[in-house]
Amino acid sequence: MDQPSIRVALVESDPGSQQRIRILLGRDAGLRLTKTFSDAESFLEKHLELRLDVVIMDIGLPHMSGIECVAKAKSERPGTQFLMYTGFENPAYIIQAFCAGATGYLFKTVGEDRMSAAIREIHHGGSPMNSGIARLVVNSLGSRSQRRINDELLTCREKGVLDGLAAGLLYKEIAAKAGISTETVRVHARRIYGKLHVRGRMEAVRKVYPGR
Numbered sequence: 001m002d003q004p005s006i007r008v009a010l011v012e013s014d015p016g017s018q019q020r021i022r023i024l025l026g027r028d029a030g031l032r033l034t035k036t037f038s039d040a041e042s043f044l045e046k047h048l049e050l051r052l053d054v055v056i057m058d059i060g061l062p063h064m065s066g067i068e069c070v071a072k073a074k075s076e077r078p079g080t081q082f083l084m085y086t087g088f089e090n091p092a093y094i095i096q097a098f099c100a101g102a103t104g105y106l107f108k109t110v111g112e113d114r115m116s117a118a119i120r121e122i123h124h125g126g127s128p129m130n131s132g133i134a135r136l137v138v139n140s141l142g143s144r145s146q147r148r149i150n151d152e153l154l155t156c157r158e159k160g161v162l163d164g165l166a167a168g169l170l171y172k173e174i175a176a177k178a179g180i181s182t183e184t185v186r187v188h189a190r191r192i193y194g195k196l197h198v199r200g201r202m203e204a205v206r207k208v209y210p211g212r
Contacts, residue, residue, distance in 0.1 A: 005032035006123050007053045011043045011069065012036070012085070013061050014179045017108070021056060021085075024112050031119055038062075040069035047073055052080050054119050057102070059086040059093055060157035060178065067093065067100050067156070074101030081122045085115075087178035088160040104128040108179050153195045161188040166205045 008031055012018050018036055025033040034050055037043040040061050047055070055073070059066040070082045083104040084097045094105055104122045106115065107130050118128035154162065157178070164174035164185075171185045178185075189201075198204045 005030055006119060007051065008033050008056065008119060009043070009047065009050060009052050009054075010036045010056045011038075011040065011061065011066065012056070012058045012179075013038050014058075017058070017179045021115075024115055028116050031116065040064035040066065043069060044072055047080070048077060052077075053123050054081045054083060056083050056085045056119075058179075059084060059088050059097070060155075060160055060180075065156040067096050067102075070097065070102050071100040083118060083122050083128070086160075088156075088163065089177075090159065090163045093156075093159075106130055108177065154192060158188050158192050158195075161185055162192055162204060162208060165189065165192075165201045166208075 008025060010018060010021050010033060022033060025031045041064060057066045057070055066084065082102040083106065084102045085106050085108060087108045089107065097105055104118055104127055106118055110130065121128045160178055161174055164177065172182045175182045175185045192204055196204050196207050198207055
């Protein structure tokens, strides 16, 4: 007897990322993409009736963040497994995501084969993640210079952009990692500078990352 397909939903605001995941899952007969959502709020309205096995969840959603969404949904349907799929490499987000109830965390640079394997792994009790994630978390716990301050006014997406700026990435590189346009990165950067009352990249980094 054939095994039933794993019922999957995707919560992702970027149309390009949505299309890539649709194509990927469409190639795998053992996975069934039941629904795609562009924001956390619409997902929370529908997820109970969908009876999902695995949810692929972006962090930088338009209003409520993916981490907040996982916390709410997990309390309502504990059996659903959440796989975070994001360009954010900040260790704080990784820790927050697992505390909220996620059981896997992959960066958007992951290959197609790894994504399919991760969905199966998380469905069967595993906790898939990129190899560098554990090191990021360990390093963050042991390094005072990585401690973030003064960023409570920033959205999840803005914090991710600021992380890229702190790493010395170009706008186009930040855009590629986060799955957004270069112009969107510019808009976020301007908002970051305004909220932090700084004039540019270096002042923003120094204000949020003391010691740099």
